[in-house]
Amino acid sequence: xxxxxxxxxxxxxxxxxxxxxxxxxxxxxxxxxxxxxxxxxxxxxxxxxxxxxxxxxxxxxxxxxxxxxxxxxxxxxxxxxxxxxxxxxxxxxxxxxxxxxxxxxxxxxxxxxxxxxxxxxxxxxxxxxxxxxxxxxxxxxxxxxxxxxxxxxxxxxxxxxxxxxxxxxxxxxxxxxxxxxxxxxxxxxxxxxxxxxxxxxxxxxxxxxxxxxxxxxxxxxxxxxxxxxxxxxxxxxxxxxxxxxxxxxxxxxxxxxxxxxxxxxxxxxxxxxxxxxx
Amino acid sequence: xxxxxxxxxxxxxxxxxxxxxxxxxxxxxxxxxxxxxxxxxxxxxxxxxxxxxxxxxxxxxxxxxxxxxxxxxxxxxxxxxxxxxxxxxxxxxxxxxxxxxxxxxxxxxxxxxxxxxxxxxxxxxxxxxxxxxxxxxxxxxxxxxxxxxxxxxxxxxxxxxxxxxxxxxxxxxxxxxxxxxxxxxxxxxxxxxxxxxxxxxxxxxxxxxxxxxxxxxxxxxxxxxxxxxxxxxxxxxxxxxxxxxxxxxxxxxxxxxxxxxxxxxxxxxxxxxxxxxxxxxxxxxxxxxxxxxxxxxxxxxxxxxxxxxx
Ligand SMILES: Cc1ncc(C[n+]2csc(CCOP(=O)(O)OP(=O)(O)O)c2C)c(N)n1
Ligand SMILES: [Mg+2]
Numbered sequence: 001x002x003x004x005x006x007x008x009x010x011x012x013x014x015x016x017x018x019x020x021x022x023x024x025x026x027x028x029x030x031x032x033x034x035x036x037x038x039x040x041x042x043x044x045x046x047x048x049x050x051x052x053x054x055x056x057x058x059x060x061x062x063x064x065x066x067x068x069x070x071x072x073x074x075x076x077x078x079x080x081x082x083x084x085x086x087x088x089x090x091x092x093x094x095x096x097x098x099x100x101x102x103x104x105x106x107x108x109x110x111x112x113x114x115x116x117x118x119x120x121x122x123x124x125x126x127x128x129x130x131x132x133x134x135x136x137x138x139x140x141x142x143x144x145x146x147x148x149x150x151x152x153x154x155x156x157x158x159x160x161x162x163x164x165x166x167x168x169x170x171x172x173x174x175x176x177x178x179x180x181x182x183x184x185x186x187x188x189x190x191x192x193x194x195x196x197x198x199x200x201x202x203x204x205x206x207x208x209x210x211x212x213x214x215x216x217x218x219x220x221x222x223x224x225x226x227x228x229x230x231x232x233x234x235x236x237x238x239x240x241x242x243x244x245x246x247x248x249x250x251x252x253x254x255x256x257x258x259x260x261x262x263x264x265x266x267x268x269x270x271x272x273x274x275x276x277x278x
Numbered sequence: 279x280x281x282x283x284x285x286x287x288x289x290x291x292x293x294x295x296x297x298x299x300x301x302x303x304x305x306x307x308x309x310x311x312x313x314x315x316x317x318x319x320x321x322x323x324x325x326x327x328x329x330x331x332x333x334x335x336x337x338x339x340x341x342x343x344x345x346x347x348x349x350x351x352x353x354x355x356x357x358x359x360x361x362x363x364x365x366x367x368x369x370x371x372x373x374x375x376x377x378x379x380x381x382x383x384x385x386x387x388x389x390x391x392x393x394x395x396x397x398x399x400x401x402x403x404x405x406x407x408x409x410x411x412x413x414x415x416x417x418x419x420x421x422x423x424x425x426x427x428x429x430x431x432x433x434x435x436x437x438x439x440x441x442x443x444x445x446x447x448x449x450x451x452x453x454x455x456x457x458x459x460x461x462x463x464x465x466x467x468x469x470x471x472x473x474x475x476x477x478x479x480x481x482x483x484x485x486x487x488x489x490x491x492x493x494x495x496x497x498x499x500x501x502x503x504x505x506x507x508x509x510x511x512x513x514x515x516x517x518x519x520x521x522x523x524x525x526x527x528x529x530x531x532x533x534x535x536x537x538x539x540x541x542x543x544x545x546x547x548x549x550x551x552x553x554x555x556x557x558x559x560x561x562x563x564x565x566x567x568x569x570x571x572x573x574x575x576x577x578x579x580x581x582x583x584x585x586x587x588x
Contacts, residue, residue: 024561026391067395092391094562094570100393114395115362116331146308149330180308180316180328187308187330 001045003211008278009079010040011271014240016075016088018263021254024092027100030250032072034175034235035142037209039076042140046218051081054107060137061110061126065119066144066173067101068252074098074106082108117150119143120170124160127168127228138222142171146178148189154199160228161200168228169221170201173208175237177248196230208233241266282444285476286383288422289440290314293351293381297322300430305340305352307333312442313353313383337363340378341370349377349430355389356382356439360401371435372410379429379436380405385415386526387559387567388443388476397559403531405437406504412457413504415439415533417478418447421501424455432457441476441526443564448478448499460507466494469582470514473524474500474533480568481524483575488582495582503533508540515545522550522582526573529553550585552578 013036021027043049047060064073071091078085083106090096097106101114110126113119123141130137147153160168172192180186189195193203202224206213214233221229237251238244241263255263271277294317296302308331310316319326329336333354340352352359359382360367371378382401389397406413414429414436416422422440429436448463455461463478464485473481478499485495496518498510515521521541523534534551541547554571568574572581 024391092393092561094560094566096561098561100391100561101395103393112395114393115358146331149308149332151332151334178308178331179312180306180310183330186328187332189330 004274005278006040006044006211007274008271009044010037011267011274013040013072013075013079015264015267016078016085017071018241018255018260020071020075020088020091022260023089025254026092027071027254028068028252029071029244029254030177030237031066031144031173031175032069033239033241033244034208034237035069035173036072036076037211038142038171038214038233039072041211041214041218043076043080045215047140048137049108051108054082058135058137061123061139063111063119063123063126063139063141064102064113065123065141066116066147067113067119070100070102073102073109077106077108116144116147117152120153120156123168123170124156124165127160127165128163130167131165137167139168142173144178145172145174145176145183145189145192148172148192149187154195157196157199157201164226165228166225169218170228170230172230172232173235174232175235177237177246177251179251181248193232200227202227202229203232204229205232205234208235209239282446283419284442284444285416285418285422285440286314286442288419289381289383289426289438290317292423292426293318294321296426296430297325301325301348302430303327303343303348303350305329305336305350307331307336307354307358309354313381315353333358333363334366337366338370341374341376344376344378349379351379351381353381353383355396356385356398356401357396360404360437361398364404368408372408375410375434377433379438381438381440383440384442385439385475386441387554387571388441388526388564390442390564390567391561393561394558399528399554399559400531401439402503402525402527402533403535406536410435411504412436413439414457414501415475415503416501417475417499418445418449420447420449420451420453421455424453425501428455428457439475443476445476446479448482455501458502458505458507460502460510461499462496462510463499464495464497466496467518468494469520469522469586470496470498470518471522471524471578471582472498472500472511472533472537474503475526477524477526477573480573480575481578484578484582487575487579493582493586493588500533503536506536506540508544511537511540512545515541515547520548520585522552522578522585524552524578527553529555548585550581552581
């Protein structure tokens, strides 16, 4: 898919993320906006998935290890046609399938997440099952940089290296922020790349908001044999909404009506500069 | 007296007060804004330790600090404290009976929109099953203050269950609390309602509604879930012949189970356990969830009348 189309999808997804968290006045915009370009590329260009057959056994898998970015995953799935975009207004509301953190009964969600550190292990499980079944699906997962403080992440890293899970590609959304402040100040997990390398991974780094770089990284992961790949994504938390960018307090708070309108206006302006909607 | 405060908020405020008079250490795992330990961190940065998102590591580190004679408060959401770090709590803290207090906020379904992954309905069951652990579940701001005073005085592990939702105060600053003792909020001889944590408010309402219907219910606030106030339970069973328990927790292993354990060995009577009935929580506003899971005054009244065949 050409980059401009991807950018337009990403812009729609950003709008939907904001709509989703604005509706219940609850949710996590910051880390959803930082990961949404990656999700756009994966779901619109890379992954073998079919919205009409979301549980096909040969599909590629995706695990949102940083499950609080559910608005990004749900918005991407909706944009890709897994369920109606209108459903996003029910995010986090009583009776909605769109639970605060991803659940498997949402079409397109491959496993439930939300407790940090566990998703990457689940991704390992899917990858090793694929090897056992001699199935050629690929597994993608994305972690937060704060999430990398969980010991389980490194148990999983050791596992994937040990079993040479080259059908697995992990991403670290390195936006340098968590809840209590800068990741480097709270509990420094860096260098993240060197740690994965030491556990036997193929390690790449790229700009997490640049589709050419993302594409190149994902393709090189696909052709890399004998090791799992991790791509460290340099990202901006809150990307695409000026007043949310790099602001720790937008981790888990929803915009009020005025802020919501301002954010949507900004993204619509941006869509205009791209030459208009899809 | 009628102002509202979440027990997590009271936890944070009280820690900041205790920081003045004691040399406690406070730990958190990247949730200091939500567990409200941030206030202590600001006032006493030298005695605040953030482990990052690493709850298991926090618990065992707290154990290590406690071996040097210090009192440590380790804080996270109930899910990630009692749940994620269960075995560290058991083996690093409780087995050697170290002086670690666990401040577990966001307990129960009243967490609301975050949904089931963050709604701990099993923590009382987990924590009270571990030898040496004391389990406390205060209802409001003042009981939280009193519970923390008791926890600091007590030498050994204490699990303190706290909620996210602001709660109307039931007590005032004169309230005192003793580990192992309950507090009777209403007298009555037709039935006894035993409640804990933020469910005490709904239970109190239910008692008033029942009174209007001619049923005199006793209400016991069981903030000390372990050790539990056996005497008060047995006395209530003898005098009122029927017991209803209410908790924002699974009916399996929580307050209801603890009360039944006492009753079936000492004074068997009819019991109705009101709580989350062996299912997960879900996203939604707390009030709607209380409704869905039967944690309302109306349902307490209804279930009490069914129990009494009225
Ligand atoms: C085991 C566990 N502990 C704590 C939390 C609460 N929590 C949710 S998001 C978050 C911070 C995550 O930071 P990061 O991984 O950097 O995410 P991002 O910046 O991409 O949003 C925390 C502590 C959780 N969900 N799971
Ligand atoms: Mg981050």
